[in-house]
Amino acid sequence: MEATYWRKCGSCKKEIGYNTIYQACSVSTCSKTAFCSVDCWDTHVPIMNHKNAWAEEERSPSKPDAQAEHQVRRTIIQPSASASSSKSSPMESEVLIVASKLKQYVKDKYDLNTSANVMDALSTEVRKLTDKAVQKAQAEGRKTLMDRDFI
Numbered sequence: 638m639e640a641t642y643w644r645k646c647g648s649c650k651k652e653i654g655y656n657t658i659y660q661a662c663s664v665s666t667c668s669k670t671a672f673c674s675v676d677c678w679d680t681h682v683p684i685m686n687h688k689n690a691w692a693e694e695e696r697s698p699s700k701p702d703a704q705a706e707h708q709v710r711r712t713i714i715q716p717s718a719s720a721s722s723s724k725s726s727p728m729e730s731e732v733l734i735v736a737s738k739l740k741q742y743v744k745d746k747y748d749l750n751t752s753a754n755v756m757d758a759l760s761t762e763v764r765k766l767t768d769k770a771v772q773k774a775q776a777e778g779r780k781t782l783m784d785r786d787f788i
């Protein structure tokens with residue numbers, strides 16, 4: 638069911654349409670409440686026990702705007718929901734480094750030997766960096782991890 642109005646008045650429950658002037662309460666806890674008239678806004682002040690409040694004239698969004706706002710909110714929520722659902726992988730404890738290539742690099746460049754434990758330590762670091770990069774990709778709603786996620 639699609640709503641044909643934007644919000645209902647916080648006092649008399651009259652429907653406030655899209656692209657319509659309404660009265661907003663200056664108190665932040667009331668910011669989601671719209672009032673059809675200053676009279677209706679006046680009515681809620683003693684009920685809510687406001688001390689320093691005034692009515693602000695606002696215009697409700699036009700219908701396409703209200704729907705766009707809805708969609709934006711949905712795309713923001715989605716990545717964080719999938720971010721919390723990371724699955725387990727057998728590669729969580731495996732060596733991800735090509736040992737022979739790394740050993741050759743260290744040997745050629747610095748004339749050092751490389752102990753086998755280095756591969757474990759580096760694999761842990763690679764996983765940490767990757768997990769962080771994945772969070773960036775997910776925050777942007779992407780399904781592909783990219784080089785720029787590591788910067």
Ligand SMILES: [Zn+2]
Nearest residue numbers: 646649673677
């Ligand atoms: Zn009203």
Ligand SMILES: [Zn+2]
Nearest residue numbers: 662664667685
């Ligand atoms: Zn209020």
